[in-house]
Amino acid sequence: MTYKCSKCNEDITSSEYKYSTKNFKAPLCRTHQKQYSDISNSNSTKAPSSQKTSKKEEVNAISKRDSSFVENMIKGRIAETLIEELFLYLDY
Numbered sequence: 675m676t677y678k679c680s681k682c683n684e685d686i687t688s689s690e691y692k693y694s695t696k697n698f699k700a701p702l703c704r705t706h707q708k709q710y711s712d713i714s715n716s717n718s719t720k721a722p723s724s725q726k727t728s729k730k731e732e733v734n735a736i737s738k739r740d741s742s743f744v745e746n747m748i749k750g751r752i753a754e755t756l757i758e759e760l761f762l763y764l765d766y
């Protein structure tokens with residue numbers, strides 16, 4: 675019995691067929707096996723990297739929020755000081 679690649683109809687050996695159906699759930703020649711493994715590899719490497727960026731964005735958002743909190747605190751203190759000096763100036 676001859677085995678054929680399900681993508682390009684190329685003849686494949688029985689061991690290639692066994693390997694391919696086991697790993698890719700379809701009979702594939704070596705060329706298409708490589709394509710399939712490249713796809714699954716790029717998918718598996720893509721997933722954690724996108725998680726990394728979302729985590730980084732999260733950290734950026736937190737630090738942004740922190741810096742605006744600090745900014746508001748400083749503005750509040752400046753306003754307090756200004757009012758205090760204004761009261762002193764007006765001799766209250």
Ligand SMILES: [Zn+2]
Binds near residue numbers: 681682703
């Ligand atoms: Zn093929």
